[in-house]
Amino acid sequence: MTSEVPVSKVPDWVTAEIFTDVLKESVEGFSKIKSFKAEGGSAAGENYATIMLRVNIEVELEDGKEKSVSYMLKLPHQSEMYKAMLERNNIFEAERTAYSEIVPEMEKMYRDAGAYVKFGAKSYDLKDAKSDYVLLEDLSPLSFKNMNRLEGLDQVHTESALRKLSQWHAASAVRVANIGPYPEKYSIGFFTEESRPMITEMNASLSKSFMKCCATFEDNEEYIERVKSVEPKITDMCFKFAKPDTSGFNVLNHGDFWSNNMMFLHDSFGKIKETYMVDFQMLKYGTVAQDLYYFLISSTKLEDKLSKFDYYIKFYHDNLVENLKLLKYSKPVPTLRDIHIVLFRYGFWGYLTATGVMSAVLVDPTESASFDNFLSDSDEGANFKTMLYSNSRYRKHMKIILPWLLNRGVFEDI
Numbered sequence: 001m002t003s004e005v006p007v008s009k010v011p012d013w014v015t016a017e018i019f020t021d022v023l024k025e026s027v028e029g030f031s032k033i034k035s036f037k038a039e040g041g042s043a044a045g046e047n048y049a050t051i052m053l054r055v056n057i058e059v060e061l062e063d064g065k066e067k068s069v070s071y072m073l074k075l076p077h078q079s080e081m082y083k084a085m086l087e088r089n090n091i092f093e094a095e096r097t098a099y100s101e102i103v104p105e106m107e108k109m110y111r112d113a114g115a116y117v118k119f120g121a122k123s124y125d126l127k128d129a130k131s132d133y134v135l136l137e138d139l140s141p142l143s144f145k146n147m148n149r150l151e152g153l154d155q156v157h158t159e160s161a162l163r164k165l166s167q168w169h170a171a172s173a174v175r176v177a178n179i180g181p182y183p184e185k186y187s188i189g190f191f192t193e194e195s196r197p198m199i200t201e202m203n204a205s206l207s208k209s210f211m212k213c214c215a216t217f218e219d220n221e222e223y224i225e226r227v228k229s230v231e232p233k234i235t236d237m238c239f240k241f242a243k244p245d246t247s248g249f250n251v252l253n254h255g256d257f258w259s260n261n262m263m264f265l266h267d268s269f270g271k272i273k274e275t276y277m278v279d280f281q282m283l284k285y286g287t288v289a290q291d292l293y294y295f296l297i298s299s300t301k302l303e304d305k306l307s308k309f310d311y312y313i314k315f316y317h318d319n320l321v322e323n324l325k326l327l328k329y330s331k332p333v334p335t336l337r338d339i340h341i342v343l344f345r346y347g348f349w350g351y352l353t354a355t356g357v358m359s360a361v362l363v364d365p366t367e368s369a370s371f372d373n374f375l376s377d378s379d380e381g382a383n384f385k386t387m388l389y390s391n392s393r394y395r396k397h398m399k400i401i402l403p404w405l406l407n408r409g410v411f412e413d414i
């Protein structure tokens with residue numbers, strides 16, 4: 001089921017004319033535009049944070065030949081709730097800065113070290129845009145694709161994603177060691193005092209639905225009381241764990257590293273040739289535990305999620321160390337034990353992931369999957385959140401995750 005943006009909902013300012021300079025930059029021998037079409041670029045439940053448009057353009061080249069090109073245009077939702085969020089944390093500004101400054105800086109670090117590493121799609125500036133936006137090359141014609149979020153990533157794809165994540169984390173740590181800290185907006189992220197009321201309201205809405213469904217989970221006796229005691233404290237815990245510990249090993253977390261925010265390129269035999277990261281809207285400097293829990297809890301196959309958790313951490317650590325050494329990291333390299341210690345210390349990120357993004361990852365495609373319904377207390381929003389937490393797929397994952405979190409001491413000292 002798709003949730004393509006109706007043509008009537010495509011903003012009036014998204015016209016062929018404003019893409020002329022982009023086409024001159026990205027299409028060799030560009031002469032003129034022959035046809036232009038903007039349409040929905042993602043299916044229901046595949047993207048919550050933005051409106052995605054695929055812009056398809058037929059161009060004529062200087063030699064008279066024609067060529068098809070396409071771009072992905074990310075735009076903000078127009079609801080009042082979303083506008084209020086952007087006033088406090090402009091994720092579009094953050095992402096455009098990532099593409100224009102941070103990603104090129106990291107890629108150059110690897111080139112200077114004699115290695116080729118590419119993190120994602122090309123980005124473009126769009127003149128005369130009438131709203132916040134991010135414009136990217138369309139990776140689909142290059143045969144990049146997402147994997148099935150409902151099935152979860154197998155070991156080969158998980159390892160490929162962790163390899164790329166370790167490259168990103170290593171470069172960000174070396175950057176801080178050599179140049180200095182990232183701007184304050186990346187150390188604070190969304191967790192500002194101005195945003196606390198909105199975060200509190202959002203957490204309360206999600207918690208209400210989760211607790212209602214959690215009470216119906218089979219064999220919940222061992223953890224239900226712990227969960228009940230934790231839920232009222234979630235916002236305070238979010239702010240506590242979001243503050244970087246300057247004495248530890250920190251990186252620039254992707255912040256939203258789940259299966260739909262990575263695209264894979266395979267060869268004709270199905271072997272992975274390249275993995276790209278997408279959606280750099282939630283970058284957050286701090287402990288590696290954030291990205292590791294977020295990814296491994298939300299996006300791996302059910303049968304691998306916990307049984308291979310420690311193996312995946314070692315795989316990540318091996319690659320992290322390799323990349324830190326390649327980039328000549330000047331500070332002490334974290335040991336595998338160090339990584340496990342922060343995973344225990346920041347285990348609450350695992351709980352936040354399981355009760356947050358994992359529910360959206362595992363829900364069946366539905367037209368009610370939207371940003372507003374994820375956060376609001378309307379009847380439609382309440383019904384959608386019940387669907388998030390009550391479906392059989394989610395329950396299967398939580399049946400093993402909640403006891404695992406309990407046994408790791410996640411609910412202690414909260």
